[in-house]
Amino acid sequence: MQSSVTLDDLPLNFQEVKKDLSPKEAVDEANRCLYCYDAPCTKACPTGINIPAFIKKIASENLKGSARVILDANPLGATCARVCPTEELCEGACVLNDISVPVMIGQLQRHATNWAIHHHQPLFKKGNPNGKKVAIIGSGPAGLSGARELARLGYEVTIFEAKEKAGGLNTYGIVPFRLPQEISLWEVEQVKQLGVEILTNTIFDEDIMVNEVMEDYDAVLLAIGMGKVPMLGIPGEELHGVYDAIQLIEEIKDGDITDRFIGKRAAVIGAGNTAIDAATCLKRMGASNVKIVYRRSESEMTAYASEYEFAKQEGVEFRWLTQPTEIIDDGNGNVGKLKCSRTKLGELDHSGRRSVEIIENSDFSMDVDIVVKAIGQTRHKKLIEELGLEHDQGIVKIDPVTHQTSNKKLFAAGDVVFGKGQGDAMVVSAVEQGKKAARAIHRHIQSSL
Known part of the structure; x- marks a missing residue:
């Protein structure tokens, strides 16, 4: 099956998924905050951003002050506004979860740091030299x-x-x-x-x-x-069409957006956030079918829940309890199939996770053109x-x-x-x-x- 994606579509596919709040939306959302004393959202933030303080400054339209509060605690606050699992951290701790929906802390943080990005005003200065x-x-x-x-x-x-x-x-x-x-x-x-x-x-x-x-x-x-991603340790890793997920994402992040994956069938091995990123990149690069292949169960995947949901919305398929055993040549030095075995989970091992056992006589193959390794670093x-x-x-x-x-x-x-x-x-x-x-x-x- 060929993808309907064309080369002209690809740059659009890599624009930010989440949109910025408008100034009015930001003020309205900021006014939902209860400005809790001893705020649980601040306690849940690993960098200890004073979240009620920066939100209150947004409500009063003091965006420079808001950005300063954020970036004082977290110098990468613009990045974290986009990539933090806020549903597990600050927003997960918001008291409004009990009665409504949490304040969109991540989006408000993004709104304030966007102001800093666009206005080019220094927020901090170097300390007096101490000679060290x-x-x-x-x-x-x-x-x-x-x-x-x-x-x-x-x-x-x-x-x-x-x-x-x-x-x-x-x-x-x-x-x-x-x-x-x-x-x-x-x-x-x-x-x-x-x-x-x-x-x-x-x-x-x-x-x-x-x-x-x-x-x-x-x-x-x-x-x-x-x-880099380590070797899988299975036959066929040398074939054309086998990628390291880290290198693949790096190439795309650096602007290498081409038509090489349009209409291709891909298998991503692993189920962490990097695997999700690789799989969704492949979909946005025009792959017609992308499967995440994981030897453990859905409940044991290490990707954030929000990333898992995003991947499903993107059309990524998941194959649980599936162990790749060989990458098969199509006859021309390219990936043609991925041979796998079914698995079952055993007792807890030394790492505290359940061991993985291959089920005898459960071999099968899936037709693929691309295999991406995403099994850690x-x-x-x-x-x-x-x-x-x-x-x-x-x-x-x-x-x-x-x-x-x-x-x-x-x-x-x-x-x-x-x-x-x-x-x-x-x-x-x-x-x-x-x-x-x-x-x-x-x-x-x-x-x-």
Whole structure:
């Protein structure tokens, strides 16, 4: 079956799904807020934004003041207004859930930060120089957040970034119809305007040596995130038409919107938020049929509930309790079929999740042209080990209070510490970790004076 999508349609398919509130809609919505004392919405926000305060300023049409409240607590507040699972965080905690519907906190946050984006007015300034230097490895949410805090405390901050553009996950890894790249790059600019130097296209052991950074700076914050999607470990992964979900989204986010998927049949392996992003991207790129294939059950998928609903609305199909076992050649070196087996869930394993067992004689195949791997991400073990840090399979071990690693001069935040009970894999959580790590660095340096 061919898709009715044409090449001319594709750019429109990648415009933001949610629309901005009009000024009147924003004021009307702000006036629904009860401005609770000891507000549960603020407690539910990982960055602790004073939500009643910023909403009240919208109601009085003080958008600069509203944006300042948001961005003071969360330097990536424009991004988080778009990608946070608000239904599980601030809006989920809104007291109006008991009697009506919650205040649209995410949309109001977007309204205020949009004002800041469009009006080009400085909201914060660099602190008085204190003569100390901090290096940050990685310019994703944790790195940018840490840099902003340190700059406001008077530190000379340099960020080292391997890619061409700063912003990490926000710039490259979140689909453009949820988060346009220009939003992330605006937040990068806000950090640079505080005097932070960002050195892009800088790869450790190629462009700069690890020992140089450790010697030249008073402290180092490791915020390198995670890497590519790992191999599936099944035959046929080398075939043309097999994609890494992270790389696929990065290409699309960077403007590579072509007709290569129009009319194609695709299977996305995995059921996290990245799998949802890849699947919905494929639909919007004109794929005629997209299936998410997951070896566990619907109740165990790790994607947000809102993302799952969005994928279903986009026409993505789901195949639960299905284990891919081989990608079959069409005879010309391209993907032709995906061979799978049915599975069942067993007892709890060492990770606390139910084990997966393949059902004997349950093999079947589905006709596909594209296979996308979305089964998590690898860790940057090589760099972590070069830094001599204690880690658990690439998850850097830190003191939960000080954010210090096994090297007391080196701190860590973001996805590099997420897992095994450490941290939470959300942009907003990484932002908060970056803030806390920056303040811990400040305490550490000041205590040694």
